[in-house]
Amino acid sequence: MAIHDQIIDALNSPDEEVRLQGLRDLASCDASEGLDLIFKAFGDESWRVRKESIELYLKLPVSRELIGEIIELLHAEENAGLRNAAVEILTRMGRDSVPMLLAQARCPDHDVRKFIIDILGDIGDPEAVPVLIAGLDDEDSNVRAAAAENLGKLKSSEAIPNLLKAMHYQDLLLQFTILDTLGRIASPVSLNDLLPYKDEKLLRKALIDCLGKAGDDSAVAELVVSLTDPMRNVREAAILALVAIHSRYPDVVAQQLSQSEKGPAAVAVSGYLDDEYTEPLKRATVRILGWLGDSDSVLPLLKMLDYESLQQEAQAALVDIGRGNCQALLSTWNKVEGNQRAYLAYILGEAGCSEGLSVLQDGLLSDDNQLVRMSAYALGKIGAVQMLPNLVDCLRSESFEVQEAANEALITLGKSFPEESFSALAPLLTDNDPRQRVFAVMVLRELDDPAVLDTLGLALKDSAAEVRRAAVKVFERFDVSDHLGALLLSLTDEDAEVRRTIIEILGNCNNEDALDGLQLALQDEDVWVRASAVRGLGRVAGSRSFALVESALKDPVGLVSIAALETLSAIAGAGAVNHMLSALDHSDEEVVTAAMNLLTHYGSEDWINDHAERLINHPFWVVRAQIARSAVEVLGQKARPLLEKRLAIETEEVVRQQLSDLLADLPVN
Amino acid sequence: MTPDEFRLLRDFVYQHCGLNFTEDSKYLLEKRLGKRLQMHNLKTFKDYYYFLRYNSNKDQELTEVIDQLTTNETYFFRENFQLKTFAEDILPEVRKRKEIEGKKTLRIWSAGCSSGEEPYTIAMLLLSQPWLQSWKVEVVGTDISQRVLHMAREGVYGEASFRSTDPQQKARFFTEHEGKWRVKDEVRSLVSISHLNLFDSSRIALLGKMDLIFCRNVIIYFDQAGKKSVIENFFQRLVPDGFLLLGHSESLINLSTLFQLRHFQHDMVYQKPLTPIQSGRGLL
Numbered sequence: 001m002a003i004h005d006q007i008i009d010a011l012n013s014p015d016e017e018v019r020l021q022g023l024r025d026l027a028s029c030d031a032s033e034g035l036d037l038i039f040k041a042f043g044d045e046s047w048r049v050r051k052e053s054i055e056l057y058l059k060l061p062v063s064r065e066l067i068g069e070i071i072e073l074l075h076a077e078e079n080a081g082l083r084n085a086a087v088e089i090l091t092r093m094g095r096d097s098v099p100m101l102l103a104q105a106r107c108p109d110h111d112v113r114k115f116i117i118d119i120l121g122d123i124g125d126p127e128a129v130p131v132l133i134a135g136l137d138d139e140d141s142n143v144r145a146a147a148a149e150n151l152g153k154l155k156s157s158e159a160i161p162n163l164l165k166a167m168h169y170q171d172l173l174l175q176f177t178i179l180d181t182l183g184r185i186a187s188p189v190s191l192n193d194l195l196p197y198k199d200e201k202l203l204r205k206a207l208i209d210c211l212g213k214a215g216d217d218s219a220v221a222e223l224v225v226s227l228t229d230p231m232r233n234v235r236e237a238a239i240l241a242l243v244a245i246h247s248r249y250p251d252v253v254a255q256q257l258s259q260s261e262k263g264p265a266a267v268a269v270s271g272y273l274d275d276e277y278t279e280p281l282k283r284a285t286v287r288i289l290g291w292l293g294d295s296d297s298v299l300p301l302l303k304m305l306d307y308e309s310l311q312q313e314a315q316a317a318l319v320d321i322g323r324g325n326c327q328a329l330l331s332t333w334n335k336v337e338g339n340q341r342a343y344l345a346y347i348l349g350e351a352g353c354s355e356g357l358s359v360l361q362d363g364l365l366s367d368d369n370q371l372v373r374m375s376a377y378a379l380g381k382i383g384a385v386q387m388l389p390n391l392v393d394c395l396r397s398e399s400f401e402v403q404e405a406a407n408e409a410l411i412t413l414g415k416s417f418p419e420e421s422f423s424a425l426a427p428l429l430t431d432n433d434p435r436q437r438v439f440a441v442m443v444l445r446e447l448d449d450p451a452v453l454d455t456l457g458l459a460l461k462d463s464a465a466e467v468r469r470a471a472v473k474v475f476e477r478f479d480v481s482d483h484l485g486a487l488l489l490s491l492t493d494e495d496a497e498v499r500r501t502i503i504e505i506l507g508n509c510n511n512e513d514a515l516d517g518l519q520l521a522l523q524d525e526d527v528w529v530r531a532s533a534v535r536g537l538g539r540v541a542g543s544r545s546f547a548l549v550e551s552a553l554k555d556p557v558g559l560v561s562i563a564a565l566e567t568l569s570a571i572a573g574a575g576a577v578n579h580m581l582s583a584l585d586h587s588d589e590e591v592v593t594a595a596m597n598l599l600t601h602y603g604s605e606d607w608i609n610d611h612a613e614r615l616i617n618h619p620f621w622v623v624r625a626q627i628a629r630s631a632v633e634v635l636g637q638k639a640r641p642l643l644e645k646r647l648a649i650e651t652e653e654v655v656r657q658q659l660s661d662l663l664a665d666l667p668v669n
Numbered sequence: 670m671t672p673d674e675f676r677l678l679r680d681f682v683y684q685h686c687g688l689n690f691t692e693d694s695k696y697l698l699e700k701r702l703g704k705r706l707q708m709h710n711l712k713t714f715k716d717y718y719y720f721l722r723y724n725s726n727k728d729q730e731l732t733e734v735i736d737q738l739t740t741n742e743t744y745f746f747r748e749n750f751q752l753k754t755f756a757e758d759i760l761p762e763v764r765k766r767k768e769i770e771g772k773k774t775l776r777i778w779s780a781g782c783s784s785g786e787e788p789y790t791i792a793m794l795l796l797s798q799p800w801l802q803s804w805k806v807e808v809v810g811t812d813i814s815q816r817v818l819h820m821a822r823e824g825v826y827g828e829a830s831f832r833s834t835d836p837q838q839k840a841r842f843f844t845e846h847e848g849k850w851r852v853k854d855e856v857r858s859l860v861s862i863s864h865l866n867l868f869d870s871s872r873i874a875l876l877g878k879m880d881l882i883f884c885r886n887v888i889i890y891f892d893q894a895g896k897k898s899v900i901e902n903f904f905q906r907l908v909p910d911g912f913l914l915l916g917h918s919e920s921l922i923n924l925s926t927l928f929q930l931r932h933f934q935h936d937m938v939y940q941k942p943l944t945p946i947q948s949g950r951g952l953l
Contacts, residue, residue, distance in 0.1 A: 430854065458858055463822035486861075488875045494815045494864035520871050525728070 004034070011037050016046045023052045027059075035062070042073065042089075043082035050085050058092060067093065067100045074112045087115055091122045098125045105131045110140035117143060121150025129156045136166040144169065145177045152181030160185065164193050172202065179206040183213035191218045198222070204229070205237045212241025217252045220245060224256050227265045227288070236281060239269060243284040246291070257291040258324060266294035273300055283313050290317025295328035297321065302332070302340045315347065322351025333359050342370040349378025357384055364390055372397070373405040380409025385417045388424040395428070395439045403439070410443045418447045426455065434464035441467060445474035453478060460486070465495035472501045480509050488517045496526035503529055507536020515540060519548055522555075530555060531563040538567035546571060553579060558588030565594055574602045584611055589620035596623070600630040608634050612642055621652040628655070632662050640666055670699040674714035678702065681721060685731060686813055687868045687899070688738055689892035701737040705730070736816040745786045745793075745826075746833040748885065748917055754936040755881075756794050759912055763880055764800060766910060773804040778879045778906065780867060780899075781887030782810030785821025785860070786830055789852050791883065792859040793842045809876055811865035821862045824852035867899045879906050886916035893924070900925045904941060913939040
């Protein structure tokens with residue numbers, strides 16, 4: 001009882017710190033006996049004391065039994081702090097407080113009704129929707145606006161008819177709120193429902209915002225018209241709204257914009273590309289210009305490609321223009337040079353402008369490598385099969401980028417014109433320059449014809465390893481059952497990358513015969529081949545492959561042992577725990593770390609209890625750091641003594657920092 | 670090179686690839702590895718031995734050592750009398766057996782193929798057999814030296830490789846290429862070149878079963894134990910009735926009784942019997 005008196009004295013102290021300490025002391029006794037003191041503290045002049053009292057109260061088992069009393073505090077109009085404390089408590093109690101809040105929703109005090117509606121909205125319980133809907137017709141305008149706002153938080157589409165009906169109140173605050181709420185709910189709203197408010201100047205921007213977020217396809221025409229609205233804020237809202245509604249009705253937006261009077265709209269909109277406007281507005285403007293498809297927009301959009309943040313949108317917009325009006329791009333060709341012309345070449349390709357063949361041909365002969373590169377790429381995209389010989393010539397360019405672009409174009413053409421591509425590329429297979437042979441292989445291997453496997457037979461025997469590497473990848477695309485012999489033979493290739501590729505292929509073909517190759521690859525001199533073989537074996541089901549992966553645990557190189565451990569875990573999950581436990585004694589610290597990682601995922605608490613003491617004192621810091629993380633993950637706050645003990649003697653700064661961070665994040669009790 | 674250094678390097682090389690250097694070939698080891706000492710600025714062969722054992726680039730250096738020690742000159746259509754036996758006696762016999770079995774496949778291994786003249790010679794002989802046109806034919810050439818394998822894959826040769834090739838064959842199977850001669854694709858398409866240590870039985874298994882094995886003038890460099898091991902591997906790879914063709918100075922005497930000796934008009938070759946020979950001794 002003596003302690004209780006001390007707490008009372010403390011809570012009545014003029015010193016904020018003493019009152020705070022009083023609450024903390026109360027927390028260490030049976031605080032439910034001091035409820036009156038806590039309630040008093042809810043209304044303390046200090047927000048820190050109020051906050052502490054709220055936390056203390058919410059931890060009390062009796063807190064849920066006193067909801068009525070807390071709601072009563074909402075009436076304390078003379079003490080805003082007390083009311084706010086009540087709002088926070090009721091909100092944090094969540095659904096527990098909802099029934100009593102609903103029961104009090106029609107109380108005579110309009111402020112309390114508004115508080116209750118706000119709390120119900122923040123809790124987000126759908127049970128509250130009828131009460132909130134009823135609130136739309138409350139006699140108090142603030143309550144009505146709160147009801148509309150909180151229906152938005154609940155995203156209650158069933159409230160839409162009532163919200164639309166409530167628009168009839170000549171209450172601007174309510175109307176703004178309802179339009180915003182309709183946008184938040186984002187269920188389709190027809191323009192007809194909002195037609196009476198279309199010409200209300202004060203509401204117009206909010207209406208456009210709402211239509212962007214929630215309007216159905218009937219709203220698109222109004223948004224298009226709004227692009228030339230005399231009010232600047234409405235025009236800006238229309239630009240953003242059209243982009244928003246495009247995500248729901250892309251075809252309608254594109255169609256209506258392309259059929260609109262492009263010139264005036266483009267002129268009105270393109271001003272928003274200026275630097276003074278925000279990034280989102282500029283980005284939306286770029287997209288609108290693309291959909292409008294006005295040829296005068298090509299030049300300003302090309303300039304936007306120089307801005308990294310707008311590049312993607314500008315490119316898409318130009319492609320949109322090109323798809324609908326290739327001539328718009330072509331008429332700009334001679335007006336630009338350097339990078340902009342190169343961009344234009346690229347866009348011609350992306351838009352599939354076959355009319356661009358002539359300018360792209362010129363581009364391919366340019367001295368500007370960037371333009372050559374983009375022209376090559378575009379010629380592939382537009383399916384310019386007649387340019388195959390020129391593109392093959394580009395493979396001999398001194399510019400690596402041009403070579404790559406030509407190669408990519410040839411691959412693209414190969415998909416549509418396999419026979420012509422074969423004729424153009426096959427002679428390169430015997431070229432003196434290995435790089436040319438690699439290019440030929442890269443194109444030919446992509447042809448959708450299994451017969452290409454035979455064609456590339458010679459490339460698999462090439463003297464240059466890079467050609468063999470490129471050729472062997474052809475097997476990734478076809479069923480290799482008929483070629484297993486050739487693949488197994490190629491496992492004797494002296495180039496490790498060739499062998500690695502084969503192992504990847506064998507590991508994916510799920511064929512019993514492939515197991516022989518994978519098994520032999522476990523003895524390969526190259527560590528990456530062995531690791532690939534282990535992972536490949538993991539993809540081939542069966543007890544034989546499992547046993548082989550187990551055998552790889554003994555590999556002298558940690559990387560392979562780790563691959564084996566991870567593969568066994570993937571196959572057997574917790575069934576591989578014994579292997580993980582054995583790996584904790586491995587001489588390679590990376591293997592030990594990998595084993596701990598896996599045990600953290602698959603093991604129970606036992607492994608930590610059995611091994612943590614040893615591992616936290618492991619000579620390698622990575623192991624110490626990992627066991628600390630694992631212990632916290634598996635044991636939670638029970639890991640504290642282990643971490644504290646190590647921290648007292650740890651000298652490695654990285655581990656010290658980690659131990660400190662982990663300890664700081666652990667709950668005290 | 671001191672006697673101790675010779676023994677260290679000799680044993681090291683033997684353990685790795687089975688090449689056996691006797692005391693009287695010490696000069697060869699000294700001459701061929703001496704260049705590597707200079708290359709790495711090493712003073713003694715002992716230093717070089719430690720380099721091979723412990724240097725971080727030891728694997729790469731070992732490849733160089735093998736290249737230096739195993740390079741042997743060869744040429745197309747070498748030991749023509751044996752090739753004649755192959756084309757005129759062995760191939761018809763194999764054809765007959767395969768036709769009875771209903772199989773139209775032929776696989777031949779040229780073990781220790783060096784720069785590729787032998788497997789390409791075999792392929793040319795096969796292309797000269799019209800009946801093989803509808804068969805699936807494969808010649809696999811293997812060697813331990815990566816340098817010669819590169820040459821074999823390139824398939825481009827100077828005049829020295831043609832000392833035993835008649836002009837007609839040269840014209841039919843080669844095209845002139847920057848002053849040298851390149852094997853035509855129809856020949857290359859039959860030949861696969863692989864990197865293989867003849868003592869690595871597990872990797873040898875990747876080759877699959879063979880109808881014939883050519884291993885000419887290779888096992889002479891191995892000691893008795895090495896030869897036995899290699900011959901055992903050949904036996905495992907051959908199909909029953911398959912043939913083993915060794916160099917004219919090589920034989921299986923005191924090495925193996927698993928094979929039977931076949932006498933043809935121009936040469937004698939070894940054949941794996943259909944059923945194991947009941948000698949009770951196996952490999953000696």
